[in-house]
Amino acid sequence: MDRDDEPEELGAEACLRLLSTVPVGRVVYTEHALPAVLPVAFEVAPDGRLLLAVRRGSATARRLDGTVVAFQADRLDPDTRSGWSVLVHGRADILRDPEQILRALRSGLRSWVGEPDPVFVALAPELISGRRISAAGRPVRHS
Template identity: 40%
Template sequence: MNADSDLLDSRQAMRLLAGMTTGRVIYTAEALPAVLPVRFRLAEDGSVLLDAHPSADLVRAAEGGVIAFETGEIDQSDGNGWSVTLLGRADVITGGDGHVRTGSPDTAVTAGRTVIRMYPELVSGRRFGALPEGAGEP
């Protein structure tokens, strides 16, 4: 693989992301970087919907802020795989007495649940080829 073929365009990256259900959100908590594994889904409008606990630091950091999100698959035995990273603004959607709809049916939030909606502004992705023979050995 040459250096150019390692990079994914945004369409390829979003197509790979759509097939996943878990990833990592990166945000700032008390002026320090924090990483948290989360469940997510891709909304029809291209935003990323992250499940969150209502009292989590992530919810406070995400409201009107900028967060990053990463997901991917890399085979630990041979190094083949891919990774997609998103950067964008976020909003917090909290379920009240029922469902809260914020634009489309796929963003409905049930009572007691909190969802962070991230609007990807920068999308990057990369494919990883197999490791050279012996590269993973001590």
């Protein structure tokens, strides 16, 4: 069956490229044995790691440190019903190297609330998957 609305799977490079176009994603980790999902500002570092900027004073960075987490970002347009979603799995570690911290600060990366001195958490992607979702080409029979 020919279905135009089948999601198009994306390769890792395309996923990283798309990730670098949005300022915020969602980190998924375990809290009290349940999945927690937290929006965080991030950027794709030159080495391919994701740098998450977490509010200093929150417990989030400590919870993420040294654990395997999932990270998701998307851009979805409700008007055209098109968009993409990318999912990354990998190990998260608080950034401790002063040079790397300085570089992240210089790049302008800040936590969502814009505080001048966030904690950076580096996520090294081990699995990257993504899909482009589009209703294009498919007749939408309801209004």
